[in-house]
Amino acid sequence: MDRLQQDYSVATAQIWSNLPAGAVPDRPGVYLGEFDQKQRGIIKAIMMEATGTAPDEGFDELLQINNADDYIGTVSTDYKAGYASYNTKIAFLGTPDRTGTWELYYGGHHLAFANTYRDGALVGATPSFRGVEPFPRFEMNGRENMPLTQERAAFTALLRSLSDDQREAARLEGRYRDILAGPGEDDAIPDTQEGLNVSELSADQQDLLMAAVATYVDDIDAADAARYMEKYRGQLADTVLGFSGTTEVNTEDDYVRIHGPSLWIEFSLQSNKSTGEIGNHPHSVWRDRQDDYGGNTE
Template identity: 70%
Template sequence: MMKGKISVLLGVLISSILVFLTGCAPQNGPGGHGGPGGPGGRPPSPENEEIQARLGDTSILMGSVVVPVSVEACGTGAGFSRLVCLTDLLKSSASSEVLELLQLDYSVEKAQSWSNLPAGAFPSRPGVFLGELTSDQLGIVKAILQEAAGSAENEGFDEMVQTLNADDYIGTVSTDYKAGYSSYNSKIAFLGTPSSTGTWQLYYGGHHFAFSNTYTDGQLSGATPSFRGIEPFPSFEMNGRVNVPLLQERDAFAALLNSLSKTQKSAATLDGTYRDILAGPQADDAIPEEQEGLSVTELDESQVALLLAAVQTYVGDIDDADAKVYMDRYTAELADTVLGFSGTTDMDSEDDYVRIHGPSLWIEFSLQSNKSTNEKGNHPHSVWRDITSDYGGQL
């Protein structure tokens, strides 16, 4: 317990120093000690100047991107071999300049370089911007993401598209032109060479998104950290559709929390106020060792089903076969899993927060005030981590 408290205090001290040096709020902060940051105030640097020169402000319209006929060479059967074939196809179509940004050596340090911040505020995010690719290359990227991600409505690939649409929306209302609010500015990279041997990661993300599937010797060895955020929330119209990403996560948690009895709610209530998630970007050691909250053994059968439905909204972001492996593991660990929350049970107010903490599983959902749209309201940050297989267990 003491170790966890020391880690939190050190995190607060480091965040305070960063605020003093850069004029920015930290990217994330533990409950009652900080909050999310905006993109302004970064000091000039060669890296940031290079990113600023590459930023775009147009929509890639990922939802309507056409998958090229060339992907037929990789077959139609879902699986790892098709995924590798698609990555090879994308690389073979790339110029030397694009390939230099797309194909990188693997390192845990690179894999950890993800953020909730937009491209202009986090220049160290690796990869090539989606907007720097040709239309055919974007179609191959679409096929890659569809292969690796879940196919359910509002989950997996569909959630990716809606989050890209959110950045396009923010780009229409934001006054911070250097932030890079546009679907153009999300990135994709291969950390390590995609192959049936060795370790490599499919790195995809940008503002409010991190998808980090790690593969080792032809098998998925880690699907986390998996970060999602969305603004505006809970819904908005953009790019020809109504977008509701993370609404299903919020509703699943609200259904679970509102099912609790008075006694169960008391046991599940966490101390303090949580203004953001704990285990966000650059906070890989923030998960407390000690569990806090209501044991899942105190839930009845219907409540356990509601909890698993909430977990499924995260695990379902990866392909079905791999998602089943994770769900089976988390179900087997339910007796050692706890539920905790702070704020209201409806999960619709600022500082509402909920987490699920098991031997392997860590999920957080946090509501905070809007930062990028200048509109009244709240928006969520959320993360799924697997304590045993973050970054493919490479730590």
């Protein structure tokens, strides 16, 4: 029980990673594989309550990313890495209650879910990291899995809509091999925005951008997602779109980001690492510069 429920601290909440269990043994919490079937059913109910219900979003996305680890476990010979959905961890940082501060922590390979609550209300849904390999589709655990394809499709639709002048303004200098604001990089978001100001987009293009944002925000429960979407739409005049690589978002080092006063989203494609298969896979993160870790600093 002491590993499942721990004292709340930002320092503990910051121990998240895109790497598999064998590379990050100090993630807080208890491995899913340590619970019996009934207990895992309770965990599923908790996570479903805290997440979105749409296909390929919310809980369904978490499940598919876990399925990817089971797939990797069937093809990888790196047995020390611990590729398995049962090596995802869950923890309660603080005491779940209607008073006080606590975080629902759920993390593993290519996955970081961090909902922070204060006095019974969600005050932070970030950092929220998602990645998946293989990509874009694979069969595992009795189903076809295609997590993060909806994020890529939304970004592709947005970038395709840009005029030549808009595309030139949005293009970032240099090559991005991975996201900037990943694990251990809480201070990596630049103060200076770079790219195309969203105020230069048409109403239809702004809707395409918000559709891309929704593929991240809809990972949390509907009521809180609506609140965040309203917040981010209200900040569009001060939000910037940037990309590097191709507009199809299907090539190694393709990179897209949305940078607002509080909103930060990145989507990056890089070569496969875990499966040994030819192709690329995404790393992606949603951050909120005001609400990361619930706005807490300690």
